[in-house]
Amino acid sequence: MCVRKPLAVVAILLAVVMQWAGPSAPRAQAPEQKTTVIIDILGTPGKKINIAVPEFTVVSGTDSAGAAKLLASVTGSDLTFSGLFSVVAGTGAIPPNNPVMLAQSWQEFAAAGAHAGLHGLLAVRSDRLEGEMRLYDLTTPEHRLIATKKFETPIAQPRRLAHKIADEVVLQFTGEPGIADTKLAYVAGPRGAKEIVMADYDGIGLAPVTHNGSINLTPVWSPDARSLAYTSYKQGYPDLYRVFPFERRPEQTLAAFVGINSSPAFSPDGKSLALTLSMHGNPEIYVLTLATGTIRRLTRNAGIDTEPTWAPSGRQLAFISDRNGAPAVYVMDAEGTSVRQLTAGGFHTQPRWSPKGDSLVYTARQGVHDLWIVNVDGSNPRKLTGGEADSQGATWAPNGRHLAFQSNRNGHWQIFAMLADGSAPEAVTRGPGDSTSPSWSPRLP
Amino acid sequence: MLTRCSHLALSSLLVAAVVLSGCAKRPATLQAAAPAPTGAASTTAATPPPSAPSQPMQSGPTTSAPTPTPSTARPVVKDFAAIAELADVFFDFDKYDIRPTDAKTLDANANWLKSNPNHLVLIEGHCDERGTNEYNLALGERRAKSTMNYLVSQGVQANRITIISYGEERPQCTEHNEACWAKNRRAHFLVKPR
Numbered sequence: 051m052c053v054r055k056p057l058a059v060v061a062i063l064l065a066v067v068m069q070w071a072g073p074s075a076p077r078a079q080a081p082e083q084k085t086t087v088i089i090d091i092l093g094t095p096g097k098k099i100n101i102a103v104p105e106f107t108v109v110s111g112t113d114s115a116g117a118a119k120l121l122a123s124v125t126g127s128d129l130t131f132s133g134l135f136s137v138v139a140g141t142g143a144i145p146p147n148n149p150v151m152l153a154q155s156w157q158e159f160a161a162a163g164a165h166a167g168l169h170g171l172l173a174v175r176s177d178r179l180e181g182e183m184r185l186y187d188l189t190t191p192e193h194r195l196i197a198t199k200k201f202e203t204p205i206a207q208p209r210r211l212a213h214k215i216a217d218e219v220v221l222q223f224t225g226e227p228g229i230a231d232t233k234l235a236y237v238a239g240p241r242g243a244k245e246i247v248m249a250d251y252d253g254i255g256l257a258p259v260t261h262n263g264s265i266n267l268t269p270v271w272s273p274d275a276r277s278l279a280y281t282s283y284k285q286g287y288p289d290l291y292r293v294f295p296f297e298r299r300p301e302q303t304l305a306a307f308v309g310i311n312s313s314p315a316f317s318p319d320g321k322s323l324a325l326t327l328s329m330h331g332n333p334e335i336y337v338l339t340l341a342t343g344t345i346r347r348l349t350r351n352a353g354i355d356t357e358p359t360w361a362p363s364g365r366q367l368a369f370i371s372d373r374n375g376a377p378a379v380y381v382m383d384a385e386g387t388s389v390r391q392l393t394a395g396g397f398h399t400q401p402r403w404s405p406k407g408d409s410l411v412y413t414a415r416q417g418v419h420d421l422w423i424v425n426v427d428g429s430n431p432r433k434l435t436g437g438e439a440d441s442q443g444a445t446w447a448p449n450g451r452h453l454a455f456q457s458n459r460n461g462h463w464q465i466f467a468m469l470a471d472g473s474a475p476e477a478v479t480r481g482p483g484d485s486t487s488p489s490w491s492p493r494l495p
Numbered sequence: 496m497l498t499r500c501s502h503l504a505l506s507s508l509l510v511a512a513v514v515l516s517g518c519a520k521r522p523a524t525l526q527a528a529a530p531a532p533t534g535a536a537s538t539t540a541a542t543p544p545p546s547a548p549s550q551p552m553q554s555g556p557t558t559s560a561p562t563p564t565p566s567t568a569r570p571v572v573k574d575f576a577a578i579a580e581l582a583d584v585f586f587d588f589d590k591y592d593i594r595p596t597d598a599k600t601l602d603a604n605a606n607w608l609k610s611n612p613n614h615l616v617l618i619e620g621h622c623d624e625r626g627t628n629e630y631n632l633a634l635g636e637r638r639a640k641s642t643m644n645y646l647v648s649q650g651v652q653a654n655r656i657t658i659i660s661y662g663e664e665r666p667q668c669t670e671h672n673e674a675c676w677a678k679n680r681r682a683h684f685l686v687k688p689r
Contacts (some may be wrong), residue, residue, distance in 0.1 A: 172576060220611070241663065241664050241669070242665050242666075242668055244664070265661075265664050265665070267628060268628065268662070283664075286571060287659060288632065288659075288660065307570060309636065309658075310632055312629060312632055313629050327634070327638055332633075332637070332640075333632075333633040336526060354637070356629050356633050357629050357632065368627075370630065377630055399626075399627040399630045400627050400629070401503065413627055415625075415627075440626055441626065443628075486628075487628065
């Protein structure tokens with residue numbers, strides 16, 4: 051077998067990561083400037099790493115389902131989506147255990163402009179797929195091996211194997227894993243008959259989450275990516291529930307007080323849920339401690355206070371309020387004190403704090419809805435979308451590099467994804483039905 | 496092992512007791528003049544927490560939690576039905592105040608309710624599709640509430656009234672134009688016998 055022992059993989063990975071960690075990190079045996087070449091490409095605005103992703107090589111078992119081709123295709127799409135890579139096309143598979151052919155292949159890809167080469171090895175077992183990623187630096191004459199890592203998934207999940215490999219490639223080049231192995235939950239269906247569904251981040255593999263025939267709204271992932279909180283009218287009133295879509299585990303009722311129970315937002319540690327309740331007369335923000343069932347009121351104002359979103363530190367929340375006129379984004383600490391207004395002069399809703407903590411995306415209404423982003427100190431508000439259609443309801447990818455949102459630019463509501471600077475928007479959902487209110491999951495466990 | 500099990504069962508009962516007493520205290524309807532409580536900093540939530548003593552595994556992921564939910568403290572929405580005698584009232588864009596023409600409609604509605612004291616009323620607040628979901632949920636509740644307040648000011652007992660907001664989720668007109676939006680910015684009335 052040509053696959054390495056896991057221990058060796060860890061050692062190599064560690065070496066590569068440490069090499070990129072900074073000048074004080076211990077040196078690995080590979081020459082330093084070789085990785086610097088790749089980093090330099092990423093450091094140049096607009097420059098992408100050209101990566102060759104040939105068809106995976108089947109090293110064991112029979113690939114009757116054509117997984118080797120699919121894996122290369124999906125991994126390539128994931129890397130393209132990341133915005134960091136440009137995939138160099140090639141045809142044919144590299145034969146197993148053939149260093150000469152491999153070297154020749156890399157030489158051809160390098161001549162075509164590739165900076166890096168991803169060689170995937172696939173073992174098809176009876177119940178599972180085992181994939182090994184081997185990443186090569188094609189800017190070196192010897193095509194230096196940068197990293198290698200093994201993954202496995204159930205036999206029916208070749209796309210997930212590809213996503214894991216793509217995320218590892220992104221990790222090798224940026225120090226942070228990619229976001230391909232994530233899900234998007236969203237609301238599907240017309241008004242009056244909305245159900246929660248989920249799909250892979252690229253829209254493939256649609257699966258129902260609710261099927262109660264009622265109105266289900268605003269799904270939000272928990273930080274462990276194992277559950278979703280959402281609002282449903284299934285018991286008649288807008289109440290909050292928590293569902294575990296990957297487990298045979300009963301759904302929980304989180305809040306069913308008189309009035310509105312909505313706008314859930316899990317705290318970063320997953321122990322609490324910020325939510326909106328109107329049981330005391332008008333919409334206010336509360337925090338529910340999940341382990342004890344205790345609720346704590348954070349806002350106390352005659353205006354509408356809703357749509358809480360946690361800072362990644364867990365020490366602050368942003369929310370919207372119309373206490374000073376049109377709804378605007380406000381920030382408070384987790385005790386409900388030190389309230390300050392972050393945005394003004396518009397009709398601003400749907401704030402979502404970025405995973406890095408430095409900015410918030412929100413929706414501004416000026417005729418149509420557009421997405422804006424503002425620094426956490428309120429400075430430099432800038433528009434991310436534009437045009438004659440609505441773009442609203444943004445959700446951050448866990449690495450903070452992408453946003454998903456809903457737009458009706460093609461005549462009906464679809465989920466779109468784009469880079470966080472507003473570039474490269476593309477539709478994620480493609481069917482004729484309405485898709486709204488996306489929530490991007492953390493990386494899957 | 497047996498002791499451990501009975502211990503668990505006991506704590507389950509305790510949790511259930513807390514939940515039930517929590518439910519009992521909750522008002523069945525929003526009171527028109529009820530001030531926001533200012534006392535206790537925390538309240539017991541609606542249901543046992545996720546980490547409560549383990550509940551029996553049920554058949555599917557969408558099964559409801561087996562414990563009683565406080566929605567039983569609220570009248571059952573589907574028991575209510577619309578009647579011709581109670582007409583809708585409408586609202587300006589992003590507004591929730593009662594317009595003079597609609598006040599006349601509400602006067603008539605109040606009169607009907609006062610002469611039919613054996614009926615409970617459910618007021619639905621609705622919005623047009625513009626605006627975002629959560630804000631519209633809040634706006635719809637404001638519309639239902641200002642409608643309720645008007646009826647109470649006309650002598651309808653507050654404890655006969657329940658309000659619910661559908662935000663923009665249940666439009667009666669689905670075209671994307673002002674004529675249609677105007678029809679959707681409404682408060683709608685349903686009744687059921689006590």
